[in-house]
Amino acid sequence: MSTISQWQLRAEFAERLSAMYGREVPAYTTLVGVSREVNEDVLRSRGADAERLGSIGRVTAERHGAIRVGTPRELRQVARVFGALGMHPVGFYDLREAAASAVPVVSTAFRPVDGAELARNPFRVFTSMLTVADQRFFDPDLRSRLETFLAGRELFPPELLTLADRAAADRELPADDAERFLRRAVRVFELSREPVDRAWYRTLERVSAVAADIGGVRGTHINHLTPRVLDIDELYRRMTDRGVEMIDTIQGPPAWKGPDVLLRQTSFRALAESRPMRTEDGSVVSGSLRVRFGEVEARGIALTRAGRAHYDELLGRVDEQASQHPTAARGDLARAIWERHMPGSEEELAARGLAYFTYRLADGRPRDGGSPPADVGELVRQGWVLAEPVVYEDFLPRSAAGIFQSNLTGEGTRDNDQQSTAYDADWLSGAIDREVLDPFALYERQQNGSLAQVARALGLTGTLR
Ligand code: OOG
Ligand code: NI
DSSP: EEEEEEHHHHHHHHHHHHHHHHHOOOOHHHHHHHHHHHHHHHHHHGGGGOOOOOOOOHHOOEEEEEESSSSSSHHHHHHHHHHHOOOOEEEEHHHHHHOSSOOOEEEEEEESSSSSHHHHHEEOOOOOOEEETOOOOOHHHHHHHHHHHHHHHOSSSSHHHHHHHHHHHSSSEEEHHHHHHHHHHHHHSOOOOEEEHHHHHHHHHHHHHHHHHHHHHSSOOOEEEEESOOOOOHHHHHHHHHHHOOSSSOOOOOOSSSSOOOOEEEEEEOOEEEEEETTTTTTTEEEEOOEEEEEEEEEOBOOOOHHHHHHHHHHHHHHHHHHHHSSSOOHHHHHHHHHHHOSSSHHHHHHOOBBOEEEOSSSSSTTTSSSOOOOHHHHHTTEEEEEEEOOOSSSOOHHHHHHHHHHHSSOOOOTTTSSSOOOOOHHHHHHHHSSOOOOHHHHHHHHHHHHHHHHHHHHHOOOOO
């Protein structure tokens, strides 16, 4: 009997999720259509250069989703489901500190980690967990009611988890089991039609709209599904022209003439959706909630720790300037700072150790040959090897918090006199029983692997840097 491999399961899951989300949120379908048009136009005008950060095939299929769960137990189950698809937890994000309003969650992203798997299908899911133990948001009484509520729900049916464990262990599933797995997995992320307990939802909403979205209902849902676009400024204009009201900024680095780094994102609020609500007297009425939205992103080059520190520092300068010049457009301020302080070429990013690249042998040896130098920069300059930028596969805490906040109703409340509760990557690893991987280490491994190969092929001894 035929079997379906992990990456095929992942690609198929992403595609079915996209079809489902398109049925449920029509604006998403518009967004995907406009993204595709922009990508085709960019490919036409920039040629091969447009594919420098991923083939058009990869970029067209590329999506990230976002989901939110309530407890470590639920997160552990999420990890099993995504483990089946060859997706592993990467990075730790504490959005409680990154957000000005109440966003009581910590997060990680499940994604493929090695180059070949990413090239096959890079599907990733930003996954947040409610920080129920954080007393700044939840007093002891509310916390205990919330824990009881969450303990009494089941997000993932047991047969889904059994199939998931089998897929993770065997790295594939027989075709009929694959079909069962995919159907059940997609169903988990559909918006539930079960009536929402209105009073309970409102209680949580007073603390935080995010808390209500997660802990106020008996299921979970995909919260947004984000296509990747090659020119996000153009996308923004075209969506606005179509009358879709976008948030007022593109988050992340500004548009400028130098290399694109990290991640730029923007979003729009989805319309209110009608949902059955159970009132205090037990009757079911029709209500509406605005919980899902649309987001789009452009991905750039992955930065090293030093590059990221530089980026964060520049962001700090932009903040400072923006507070001094409240009427100036933030994008213009940022661009001016970028033009003065950000390397204007990939070569300079590499030479200063600010971004990750992989290296491969050029076709044929340089004409004025000699023997290859033992320095990467020189090898590239003399034409022995080619450098290719590594695309950023992760997220940015500040943009993530911005996306959460721009789509919240109300600020929520936070009692800053209470102690916060520490959660970190180690805590998360323990809670989900698998290591939360360090994104920098993954990029570095990719870069070093390619350097080792180049050195071997050129007969160089010692480590290339
Ligand atoms: C997740 C927000 C973060 C991103 O792209 O930064 C995110 C959420 O709203 O649940 O998806
Ligand atoms: Ni997102």
